[in-house]
Amino acid sequence: MIRILYFGRLREDLAMREETLDWQEGDSEALIARLRSRGPEWAEALAPGRVFRVVVDRVMVRGAQPVPDGAEVGILPPVTGG
Amino acid sequence: MWSEIRVQPAPFDPAGEEARLRAQAPDAGALVTFQGMVRGGDGPVALSSLTLEHYPGVTEGEIAAIAAEAARRWPLLGAVVVHRVGRLLPGEPIVLVQVAARHRAAAFAAAEFLMDYLKTRAPFWKHEAFADGSARWVAAHDADALRAARWERP
Numbered sequence: 494m495i496r497i498l499y500f501g502r503l504r505e506d507l508a509m510r511e512e513t514l515d516w517q518e519g520d521s522e523a524l525i526a527r528l529r530s531r532g533p534e535w536a537e538a539l540a541p542g543r544v545f546r547v548v549v550d551r552v553m554v555r556g557a558q559p560v561p562d563g564a565e566v567g568i569l570p571p572v573t574g575g
Numbered sequence: 576m577w578s579e580i581r582v583q584p585a586p587f588d589p590a591g592e593e594a595r596l597r598a599q600a601p602d603a604g605a606l607v608t609f610q611g612m613v614r615g616g617d618g619p620v621a622l623s624s625l626t627l628e629h630y631p632g633v634t635e636g637e638i639a640a641i642a643a644e645a646a647r648r649w650p651l652l653g654a655v656v657v658h659r660v661g662r663l664l665p666g667e668p669i670v671l672v673q674v675a676a677r678h679r680a681a682a683f684a685a686a687e688f689l690m691d692y693l694k695t696r697a698p699f700w701k702h703e704a705f706a707d708g709s710a711r712w713v714a715a716h717d718a719d720a721l722r723a724a725r726w727e728r729p
Binding site for chain 1: 719
């Protein structure tokens with residue numbers, strides 16, 4: 494199982510703040526692909542360009558990264574701070 | 576480099592932060608302070624409030640990484656970054672960046688670098704509420720990405 498947290502507009506687009514998901518092993522791109530396959534609204538909300546970064550266990554890394562079982566995964570839309 | 580990085584709902588005190596930074600960086604010959612405020616709205620309808628969300632436990636580390644990158648690029652003596660979250664009203668201060676260095680060129684450049692990277696890398700999201708009752712998430716600006724891209728190395 495992994496715990497997924499959604500931030501910013503993704504939380505509203507997906508009507509979900511967080512969830513737990515049955516997950517074996519794989520990388521963050523495989524996880525996003527699986528979430529997109531849930532339906533058109535998921536595919537649209539998580540379309541390329543709408544996801545800025547996938548954060549695994551609170552570490553910001555660019556590009557695909559391993560998502561181990563038990564991980565906390567944050568899915569971040571493009572950031573707008575400052 | 577000495578640094579102070581905080582994410583907080585409360586207002587900040589630029590003079591107090593500056594005094595502490597100067598105490599931590601007594602050899603500084605230059606200190607640049609940047610303060611960002613909530614604008615009253617860029618469109619025809621007035622902004623009534625701005626709410627900032629972030630990723631607790633991740634944001635602070637990302638800002639620290641940005642500050643460390645600035646310290647690799649310029650000879651800095653100290654840096655302060657305080658970013659507010661929660662609900663803010665137009666005119667309220669939202670972000671404070673202070674950089675101390677021996678000379679002004681490094682302090683000016685690093686302060687601008689910190690702001691450009693804060694805007695495009697740190698996990699903050701702005702949600703705007705307007706006087707007519709409408710609300711929306713702020714979209715990421717291409718101009719901010721272009722400004723940040725100026726600092727990218729080949």
